[in-house]
Amino acid sequence: MSNFAENIINLSNITKCFGSEVALNSVNISVKKGEIFTVLGKNGAGKTTLIKIICTLLLPDKGSGTVLGYDLLKEDKKIRANVSLVAPTVDVGVDPVLTVYENLMFWAVVYGLEGYEAEKRVKETLKILGLYEVRDRWAMEISAGMRQKLGIGRAILVRHPILFLDEPTVKLDVESKFTIRNFIKDVRERFGTTILLTTHYYDEAEELSDRIMIIDKGNVLAVDTLQSLKAKLSSAETIYIKAEASNEQVKSIFSMFSRFMPQYKNGIFIFKVPIFTDGMEEILKVFVEKHINIVEISGKSPSLEEIFFFVVDARYKKNEKL
Numbered sequence: 001m002s003n004f005a006e007n008i009i010n011l012s013n014i015t016k017c018f019g020s021e022v023a024l025n026s027v028n029i030s031v032k033k034g035e036i037f038t039v040l041g042k043n044g045a046g047k048t049t050l051i052k053i054i055c056t057l058l059l060p061d062k063g064s065g066t067v068l069g070y071d072l073l074k075e076d077k078k079i080r081a082n083v084s085l086v087a088p089t090v091d092v093g094v095d096p097v098l099t100v101y102e103n104l105m106f107w108a109v110v111y112g113l114e115g116y117e118a119e120k121r122v123k124e125t126l127k128i129l130g131l132y133e134v135r136d137r138w139a140m141e142i143s144a145g146m147r148q149k150l151g152i153g154r155a156i157l158v159r160h161p162i163l164f165l166d167e168p169t170v171k172l173d174v175e176s177k178f179t180i181r182n183f184i185k186d187v188r189e190r191f192g193t194t195i196l197l198t199t200h201y202y203d204e205a206e207e208l209s210d211r212i213m214i215i216d217k218g219n220v221l222a223v224d225t226l227q228s229l230k231a232k233l234s235s236a237e238t239i240y241i242k243a244e245a246s247n248e249q250v251k252s253i254f255s256m257f258s259r260f261m262p263q264y265k266n267g268i269f270i271f272k273v274p275i276f277t278d279g280m281e282e283i284l285k286v287f288v289e290k291h292i293n294i295v296e297i298s299g300k301s302p303s304l305e306e307i308f309f310f311v312v313d314a315r316y317k318k319n320e321k322l
């Protein structure tokens with residue numbers, strides 16, 4: 001129980017093979033209480049296998065761990081009683097021929113809530129889900145996005161401290177993706193739930209995560225906050241400065257900032273400035289000193305997608321972990 005307050009999930013050297021295929025290769029994870037921890041990887045990376053192991057639905061071949069302080073290998077029943085899992089397929093756990101309300105009532109009873117208490121909790125949950133207005137419709141009649149919310153609603157009925165969301169927005173349209181992502185943030189805000197989610201969408205990982213773990217072919221390639229991943233793994237931000245400069249001024253800027261690989265095209269300076277440095281301020285200071293009239297400034301940070309490919313490619317080039 002030593003790291004319980006700090007780390008709600010701890011995995012150490014978890015390995016899982018299916019035949020000769022290594023689905024997880026010596027994975028270490030520590031998830032902090034109350035954080036949204038995202039496992040980002042392509043199809044077949046090992047995301048679902050990892051979730052199944054943490055939920056004790058699958059035994060690892062090697063390694064050990066704790067969830068809520070319980071031993072992953074010996075206390076599976078206690079772990080299962082305290083976590084909720086929403087599987088990737090929309091509609092799992094949703095009965096199409098029950099109403100929205102009846103679906104949640106069914107699960108409330110399964111979870112041991114009774115009578116007035118169950119009704120009260122279900123109504124409250126429907127309101128949180130934004131499904132109260134459609135409570136009397138058949139589950140099959142509501143949109144896919146609403147059904148996915150209903151699936152997550154089942155998981156929050158009992159307010160378990162850990163929620164596993166395996167590809168929660170896969171197969172949803174743009175609008176439903178947006179709704180579900182906001183809803184995930186809302187669940188964490190309201191209940192302080194620790195959320196471990198998997199995704200292969202970069203924008204989802206970027207939007208939701210406190211920390212992101214990049215996994216590929218069962219290997220953990222990086223774990224960090226988005227900001228640190230950007231700082232550590234990508235070298236530069238591109239800065240565009242539209243300015244009215246004479247040939248002489250352009251020349252002098254080029255010579256002063258050659259380290260930022262300057263270009264000048266159609267009245268726009270382009271610099272590659274290492275991120276989280278004050279390179280940008282330095283450049284602007286010189287522009288002002290030289291009385292170069294700045295018309296517009298814009299910049300482009302590396303996207304998580306660029307970082308992902310950088311990390312994955314680097315691994316194959318160097319054949320080593322970052």
Ligand SMILES: Nc1ncnc2c1ncn2[C@@H]1O[C@H](COP(=O)(O)OP(=O)(O)O)[C@@H](O)[C@H]1O
Pocket residue numbers: 018021022023041042043044045046047048049050
């Ligand atoms: N029950 C299984 N039997 C055999 N191979 C499996 C099984 N489950 C997963 N795998 C394999 O393990 C690898 C990781 O799968 P999975 O965890 O489902 O990846 P992801 O969820 O990231 O798409 C894949 O190559 C997959 O084919």
Ligand SMILES: [Mg+2]
Pocket residue numbers: 047048049088166167
């Ligand atoms: Mg999967």
